[in-house]
Amino acid sequence: MFAIVSDIHSNLEALTAVFEDIDRRGITTVYCLGDVIGYGANPKECLDLIIARSKWCVLGNHDYAAFYEPTNFNYGAEQASFWTREVLETEPDTALLEKRWEFLGNLPMRRTLKADLGGTEAVLDFVHASPRRPINEYIFPDDVYTNPLKVRLLFERVKHICFVGHTHMPGVFLDEPDFYLPAELGQAYPIVEDEKAIINIGSVGQPRDRDNRASYVYVEDNRVHFVRLAYDYEKTAAKIRAVDRLDNFNADRLAEGR
Numbered sequence: 001m002f003a004i005v006s007d008i009h010s011n012l013e014a015l016t017a018v019f020e021d022i023d024r025r026g027i028t029t030v031y032c033l034g035d036v037i038g039y040g041a042n043p044k045e046c047l048d049l050i051i052a053r054s055k056w057c058v059l060g061n062h063d064y065a066a067f068y069e070p071t072n073f074n075y076g077a078e079q080a081s082f083w084t085r086e087v088l089e090t091e092p093d094t095a096l097l098e099k100r101w102e103f104l105g106n107l108p109m110r111r112t113l114k115a116d117l118g119g120t121e122a123v124l125d126f127v128h129a130s131p132r133r134p135i136n137e138y139i140f141p142d143d144v145y146t147n148p149l150k151v152r153l154l155f156e157r158v159k160h161i162c163f164v165g166h167t168h169m170p171g172v173f174l175d176e177p178d179f180y181l182p183a184e185l186g187q188a189y190p191i192v193e194d195e196k197a198i199i200n201i202g203s204v205g206q207p208r209d210r211d212n213r214a215s216y217v218y219v220e221d222n223r224v225h226f227v228r229l230a231y232d233y234e235k236t237a238a239k240i241r242a243v244d245r246l247d248n249f250n251a252d253r254l255a256e257g258r
Contacts, residue, residue: 001026003218004201006033006128006165008050009062010040010084011205011254014214015049017231018204027218033165034060034107034128034135038077039206039250041239043084044091046205047100059107060128060165061136067104072136076247083245109134112159118221122191123160130164131157131198138167139198144177151177155196162198163217169209170202170217170226182226191222199224205236206250212257 003022008015022030032054037043039062050057065073065081066088073081091097111126130137132154143151155175172180172189175196180189189199202215209215213228237251 001218001220002029002031002055003027003216004031004033004126004163005050005054005204005216006201007035007060007168007203007205008032008037008040008046009035009203009205010037010043010046011214011236012040012042012045012049013233013236014205014229014231015046017229018214018216019049019053021227021229022216022218025218030054031111031126031163032057033126033163033201034058035062035165036060037066037084038062039080039240039246040236041243041246043087044096044100047088047103048096051099051103056111057103057107058111058126058128059109059135063104063107064135067101076249079245080247080250083243117191117219118223120191120193120222122193122222125159125162127162127164129166130154131162136166139164139173139200140167141169141171141179141181144173144179148177151175154198158196158198160193160196161191164198164200165203167200167208168203168206168215170200170215172224173198173200185226187226189224189226191219191224202226206254207257208253210257212255 036050066084070078070081113124127134201217204214233254240246240251
C-alpha cells in the first residue's frame with residue numbers, strides 16, 4: 001500500500017492534514033508528483049516534510065521555477081517563485097539550505113515502478129504534468145471532447161498507468177478517450193492489466209475543482225482510492241495575505257477550491 005501526493009504549493013496546513021490521514025491508515029510509503037513549493041507561504045516547511053516523508057518526488061514546474069527560472073508563468077506565480085527562491089536562499093542554517101537545494105536540483109522528470117498490485121501486474125509511471133511533457137503540459141477533463149487527438153497521442157506514451165497532477169483536478173482518463181470524476185467511480189479506480197489510464201490525483205494545497213478540501217490518493221491492492229480532507233484553509237490564506245509579494249488571489253481561491 002502506498003500514497004501519492006502532488007501540488008502542495010507551500011500549503012503546510014493541507015500537507016499536515018494529509019500526512020495525518022496517511023499515518024492513520026498505516027501507510028508508510030509516499031510518492032510525490034512535484035510542485036512542493038510555489039504560491040504559498042511555507043516553502044521551507046513543506047520541502048522539509050516531503051524530504052523526510054516521501055520515498056521520492058518528481059519535478060514540478062514550480063519546483064523548476066524556484067531552482068532555475070519561471071517559464072510561461074503569470075505575474076502572480078512568477079513573483080511567488082522569486083519570493084520562494086529568496087526564502088530558500090536566505091536560510092541561516094547552511095546544512096538545511098544545502099539539503100533543500102540538493103533535493104530540488106536532483107528531482108527527476110519521471111519515475112517508473114513495476115508492481116504486483118493484489119495479483120495485477122502493473123507498470124506505473126509518475127510524472128508531474130503529462131506522459132508527453134512531464135513538467136508543464138496540462139491535461140484537462142474537457143480535452144476528451146475538445147481535443148481527443150491530443151488525448152490519444154498522450155496515451156501512446158503510456159505503458160499502463162500514469163499518475164499525474166498539475167491541473168489540480170482529480171479524475172481518471174481512459175484512452176477511448178474519456179474522463180471520469182472520482183464520484184463517478186465511487187471514489188476508487190480498479191487497476192486492471194488490459195486497461196490504460198492516466199490518473200490525476202488532484203492537489204494537496206490548491207484544489208481547483210470547486211472542492212476546497214485537500215486531495216490525494218492511496219493505492220491498496222489494485223484499487224486507487226481518492227481522498228478529500230478538510231483543513232484550516234483560512235489559516236493558510238492569512239499567511240499568504242501577510243506576505244506582500246504573494247498574490248492575494250492565491251489566498252482567496254482556497255475557500256472556493258478554484
